[in-house]
Amino acid sequence: MILVLAGGVGAAKFLEGLVQVVPPDQIVAVVNTGDDFVLHGLMITPDLDIVTCTLADLIDREQGWGLAGDTTACLEWLGKLGGPTWFTLGDRDLALHIRRSALLREGWTLSQVADSFRQALGVAVRIVPMSDDPAPTHIVTDAGEIHFEHYFVQRRAQDRVHGVRLHAAGPAQPAPGLLDLIAQAERILIAPSNPVVSIGPILALPGVEAALHASAAPIVAVSPIVGGAAIKGPAAPLMRAMGYEVSALGIATIYAELADTLVIDQQDHDLAAPIRALGLQVVVTDTIMRGPVEKARLAACTLKDTGNRN
Amino acid sequence: MILVLAGGVGAAKFLEGLVQVVPPDQIVAVVNTGDDFVLHGLMITPDLDIVTCTLADLIDREQGWGLAGDTTACLEWLGKLGGPTWFTLGDRDLALHIRRSALLREGWTLSQVADSFRQALGVAVRIVPMSDDPAPTHIVTDAGEIHFEHYFVQRRAQDRVHGVRLHAAGPAQPAPGLLDLIAQAERILIAPSNPVVSIGPILALPGVEAALHASAAPIVAVSPIVGGAAIKGPAAPLMRAMGYEVSALGIATIYAELADTLVIDQQDHDLAAPIRALGLQVVVTDTIMRGPVEKARLAACTLKDTGNRN
Numbered sequence: 001m002i003l004v005l006a007g008g009v010g011a012a013k014f015l016e017g018l019v020q021v022v023p024p025d026q027i028v029a030v031v032n033t034g035d036d037f038v039l040h041g042l043m044i045t046p047d048l049d050i051v052t053c054t055l056a057d058l059i060d061r062e063q064g065w066g067l068a069g070d071t072t073a074c075l076e077w078l079g080k081l082g083g084p085t086w087f088t089l090g091d092r093d094l095a096l097h098i099r100r101s102a103l104l105r106e107g108w109t110l111s112q113v114a115d116s117f118r119q120a121l122g123v124a125v126r127i128v129p130m131s132d133d134p135a136p137t138h139i140v141t142d143a144g145e146i147h148f149e150h151y152f153v154q155r156r157a158q159d160r161v162h163g164v165r166l167h168a169a170g171p172a173q174p175a176p177g178l179l180d181l182i183a184q185a186e187r188i189l190i191a192p193s194n195p196v197v198s199i200g201p202i203l204a205l206p207g208v209e210a211a212l213h214a215s216a217a218p219i220v221a222v223s224p225i226v227g228g229a230a231i232k233g234p235a236a237p238l239m240r241a242m243g244y245e246v247s248a249l250g251i252a253t254i255y256a257e258l259a260d261t262l263v264i265d266q267q268d269h270d271l272a273a274p275i276r277a278l279g280l281q282v283v284v285t286d287t288i289m290r291g292p293v294e295k296a297r298l299a300a301c302t303l304k305d306t307g308n309r310n
Numbered sequence: 311m312i313l314v315l316a317g318g319v320g321a322a323k324f325l326e327g328l329v330q331v332v333p334p335d336q337i338v339a340v341v342n343t344g345d346d347f348v349l350h351g352l353m354i355t356p357d358l359d360i361v362t363c364t365l366a367d368l369i370d371r372e373q374g375w376g377l378a379g380d381t382t383a384c385l386e387w388l389g390k391l392g393g394p395t396w397f398t399l400g401d402r403d404l405a406l407h408i409r410r411s412a413l414l415r416e417g418w419t420l421s422q423v424a425d426s427f428r429q430a431l432g433v434a435v436r437i438v439p440m441s442d443d444p445a446p447t448h449i450v451t452d453a454g455e456i457h458f459e460h461y462f463v464q465r466r467a468q469d470r471v472h473g474v475r476l477h478a479a480g481p482a483q484p485a486p487g488l489l490d491l492i493a494q495a496e497r498i499l500i501a502p503s504n505p506v507v508s509i510g511p512i513l514a515l516p517g518v519e520a521a522l523h524a525s526a527a528p529i530v531a532v533s534p535i536v537g538g539a540a541i542k543g544p545a546a547p548l549m550r551a552m553g554y555e556v557s558a559l560g561i562a563t564i565y566a567e568l569a570d571t572l573v574i575d576q577q578d579h580d581l582a583a584p585i586r587a588l589g590l591q592v593v594v595t596d597t598i599m600r601g602p603v604e605k606a607r608l609a610a611c612t613l614k615d616t617g618n619r620n
Contacts, residue, residue, distance in 0.1 A: 096391065
């Protein structure tokens with residue numbers, strides 16, 4: 001079984017490659033829930049939905065989020081009735097949030113909801129939220145401490161960032177079985193996701209880092225930073241605020257103690273030596289996931305035997 | 311000020327007539343909430359929505375409920391995710407339910423939500439839910455005691471009815487100010503709505519019947535039964551189950567102690583004498599509300615001075 005620590009769009013694309021080279025039912029995606037938030041009284045789980053709907057081939061591929069061909073009749077009317085409209089919610093998309101919220105109120109756990117949804121949508125990859133507890137990621141900005149989605153979507157990542165507060169609602173436990181999954185995994189992959197607000201919240205769960213250190217499986221991370229910039233999303237300002245260089249070397253610094261291997265883009269080949277100096281194996285390849293071929297090739301790179309420090 | 315006790319479709323059409331002959335801001339509609347129920351974790355208030363959206367000229371006129379031109383993308387996806395689909399919810403329609411549920415969870419009362427919605431949709435008639443408390447109407451059937459919407463919509467009114475339980479969630483109070491509104495009204499109209507499950511729940515609220523009896527205003531009811539059948543909805547089986555004849559005379563029996571005048575259809579002119587014998591004034595007219603002209607004429611009939619027993 002291959003375990004993938006996953007955020008949103010980058011992880012979803014990476015997983016689309018992985019299912020081409022590994023039987024999907026042998027893959028478990030552990031998905032960040034730090035972006036989850038309540039809007040219109042509905043529990044919205046952006047990364048879980050992006051991963052699930054991308055693997056179900058339902059995603060709007062231009063945006064990377066939302067459902068292909070979705071309409072926004074409901075959102076327009078929510079606006080007419082005085083509701084917030086800064087977070088785009090399609091009509092089909094809303095069904096996920098309505099149904100999820102209803103099931104959670106009925107006593108289902110988020111893990112159960114996520115599993116039910118991926119099965120309903122025909123996804124063979126097992127999808128596990130990192131935690132069944134609320135674990136919101138807050139961004140400390142000049143405008144105050146605000147939820148990640150307020151920072152990123154509502155305020156368009158324009159506030160100066162001073163820091164990040166993970167699990168801002170209080171202690172969160174790993175989802176049931178997550179530590180066992182880490183222990184059982186034959187290979188652990190860290191998707192090309194934001195290390196601060198996508199992978200960071202997973203690693204911050206009690207027992208997760210220890211379980212990763214204890215695992216004998218190779219741990220291979222893919223750098224989400226190419227040529228000194230993030231492919232998508234606010235990794236740059238957030239890495240900078242946390243004191244990391246915005247580069248594949250910065251990513252290496254973050255994962256040096258945890259991973260065995262870092263996959264970096266060919267544009268960053270000159271960083272291979274300094275990254276190796278941090279004790280990581282390095283694979284240099286094309287990491288830009290333009291289409292199915294590139295996705296599969298990148299996934300295959302993360303499966304190569306590059307040695308394991310343990 | 312004219313107060314109208316209102317159910318759903320019949321009341322909404324009647325109010326469309328009334329606003330043609332009375333300034334809308336001098337009309338208060340007190341709307342049944344016995345049909346309200348929770349589905350998909352959302353609070354759905356059928357009669358409030360029918361009245362509000364009809365007066366806003368947004369209603370689907372063929373159905374009498376739902377919004378004109380609405381789509382059902384969300385509902386189809388709720389079905390894909392295992393949610394119930396027996397109650398049709400359009401995408402725009404859902405915005406009302408989502409926003410209402412969110413505001414109620416934020417601590418708004420149903421009265422506040424109803425007032426906010428009618429203002430947002432440009433309705434000048436004041437719309438007051440009968441109660442801010444849950445007051446579900448249950449139907450006692452061969453299949454057990456079920457909520458009215460389960461009986462009427464999900465099971466298509468096919469179960470044998472043994473009785474009706476109003477306010478089945480426990481004691482409900484009249485909405486704030488409702489008793490004062492009754493005391494202040496210059497005329498009180500009972501819309502052509504189901505007497506058992508639309509008007510009945512309003513009358514059953516503590517203090518409402520007493521306030522109506524104490525009022526010096528003429529009380530004029532319009533029979534929803536024409537030629538021994540309901541224009542729409544399950545009035546017939548419900549009246550029968552409650553021991554009433556399904557006729558304008560049956561309606562007269564129900565309202566005899568409460569109303570001064572009953573407006574009946576010309577088809578039922580032979581019932582005028584027995585209705586008068588019950589102590590009610592009778593107005594015989596065309597009560598079928600085919601279009602704006604008929605609606606206005608019916609409304610005008612309810613404003614004629616036919617005397618007041620008080």
